[in-house]
């Protein structure tokens with residue numbers, strides 16, 4: 001079973017094999033962690049995202065799905081882009097889609113050979129989820145994926161959160177699991 005940990009900080013400086021980006025369906029960048037990853041990683045990331053849009057993802061990346069690209073100049077080995085649910089678009093906020101972001105991202109990272117994976121607090125910014133609500137869903141989804149993939153080489157999953165509120169929420173979710 002992979003180690004699950006929580007750190008407070010900037011995911012763009014995280015040197016995990018894979019870091020997860022809270023993208024939007026266009027894959028063409030944005031603000032928040034998406035903006036930070038593209039700014040720090042440089043144009044190579046956007047070039048690959050544009051190539052995906054021109055080929056296998058002409059309509060963009062659907063919510064809950066995940067796709068890997070280069071990490072460009074980032075210390076991480078790759079970026080896994082995923083699209084979280086917009087809380088206001090679903091009666092329950094999109095619980096299943098939020099969980100699916102995590103399982104799809106772990107699958108894409110594992111398929112690309114990652115042994116360590118770092119997540120931001122997906123959907124907990126622009127997309128309107130409260131960290132206290134998202135954290136248990138995210139942590140449980142990671143745990144369930146690891147239980148369903150006992151032979152995976154993923155050995156450490158890290159939540160890299162940006163503020164005290166998220167740090168408390170994710171630490172509590174890992175503690176209470």
Ligand code: APR
Pocket residue numbers: 009010011012022023024029030031032033034035036084120121122123124125126127128160161162163166
């Ligand atoms: N490192 C780690 N976490 C960060 C960083 C960073 N450098 N920058 C922001 N965050 C945190 C935010 O504080 C929030 O808790 O990431 C969490 C996710 O917030 P958003 O980046 O707004 O992502 P999300 O809520 O999923 O909304 C996605 O926002 O940036 C746009 O293009 C993106 O349209 C997409 C939407």
